[in-house]
Amino acid sequence: MQHSITIKSFNPYEARFPNRKVLSASEIDIIKQLRNAGIDVTVLPDDSRPIEYIFRKGNNILDFIYPFILTLWHEAPKEVVLNIINDWFRTRFFTSGQVDQSVKDAATQNLVIVENNHGTIINVNGDIVSPERIGEMISRAQSERDAFRRSLSSVSSYPDMPVPLHRDHRPDVVGWAKISMDNFGLHIDKSIITDPQTLSDIYAKKLKGFSVAGIASKSVCSVCGDDYVLCEHRTGVTYESIECFNTIMKATFVECSVVEEPTLSNCLLELLVNQQEHREG
Ligand SMILES: [Zn+2]
Incomplete structure (x- = not known):
């Protein structure tokens, strides 16, 4: 069976621009890398809505301040996925001899990989992340979404x-x-x-x-x-x-x-x- 991954869309502007299936530009780019490596990627919710993406020119950290959750199905190998993602960071954010640390820090906080077969959650460094951390990530993103609801209206x-x-x-x-x-x-x-x-x-x-x-x-x-x-x-x-x-x-x-x-x-x-x-x- 082909290895597969799901990514949940998150729209920080949901209140003002509802019913859209939205990803960040970096998520689109990472999905392409995973697909090019032969991994099947589905964006959730898995419905007929087209995938749209947020662009905010000039600030890469913003793509990683919201939960970026990849769930691995059918025993998709986490090592391969981690390598693809870390390679992606190296090629995208390699400036003055090293990976832009501020972007990497934001990604370490918010990008997690969930292994569906046994429920292990890891970050981009391969370290174990607790389910409570995921809960915190999601509630912080929801408060940001609420703040945008107020500011945009x-x-x-x-x-x-x-x-x-x-x-x-x-x-x-x-x-x-x-x-x-x-x-x-x-x-x-x-x-x-x-x-x-x-x-x-x-x-x-x-x-x-x-x-x-x-x-x-x-x-x-x-x-x-x-x-x-x-x-x-x-x-x-x-x-x-x-x-x-x-x-x-x-x-x-x-x-x-x-x-x-x-x-x-x-x-x-x-x-x-x-x-x-x-x-x-
Ligand atoms: Zn093309």
């Missing part, structure tokens, strides 16, 4: 800036914005920071701009042209001289955050000008 006191701004894609509202979409993508037309700490970190250039989080529902692979979620190719890998990247064709905007490594940095200057106007006004 909070109402702005600036009628012209209705969209909440977060910091580092975490569920705390630090400001408000007016956001629009054009042919070039998303643009922050106007924004204000209400959290004093965030504002002082912006002035100190610790926070440099904005980053958007969304749920990708359709993306296409540059190598085969098929649905990126289902094909075997992985972004950043070159296949017979064609580099794989995925183009997101359809996505839902979830939230916008002020971050250290932004994808939208030109908007920050406008923010500071606007901040000044509000102070004077």
Whole structure:
């Protein structure tokens, strides 16, 4: 019988964007690695809904702050799975001579492998994890989901800036914005920071701009042209001289955050000008 693994989907934005089968971008990538090694991977719940994934550019740790639970069935060998996952970390997060420790630490906390045949739970280092730890992981993720329910439904006191701004894609509202979409993508037309700490970190250039989080529902692979979620190719890998990247064709905007490594940095200057106007006004 073919070795098989199940992964449970988790949507931190469930309250605001319900009924979606959501994984992180890293989970999609790891699933591809496991499938390429001949392991059958099923995403739970095993229903007809398509798999969608969360993208938040520039911050890899976030992919590992929620429970990432792999369950092994039919005596799928845990050593093989552990090797594949640890190889994945080595190739994805190998910077300045070693694996990015902050990402690895987050993964050690939240990525677990459950051996269904005898109930043993291990982390990425192969250490035994107690069932209570799994319970803690899940309840922490649920509180984060509740916090997003509150932050994404909070109402702005600036009628012209209705969209909440977060910091580092975490569920705390630090400001408000007016956001629009054009042919070039998303643009922050106007924004204000209400959290004093965030504002002082912006002035100190610790926070440099904005980053958007969304749920990708359709993306296409540059190598085969098929649905990126289902094909075997992985972004950043070159296949017979064609580099794989995925183009997101359809996505839902979830939230916008002020971050250290932004994808939208030109908007920050406008923010500071606007901040000044509000102070004077
Ligand atoms: Zn492909």
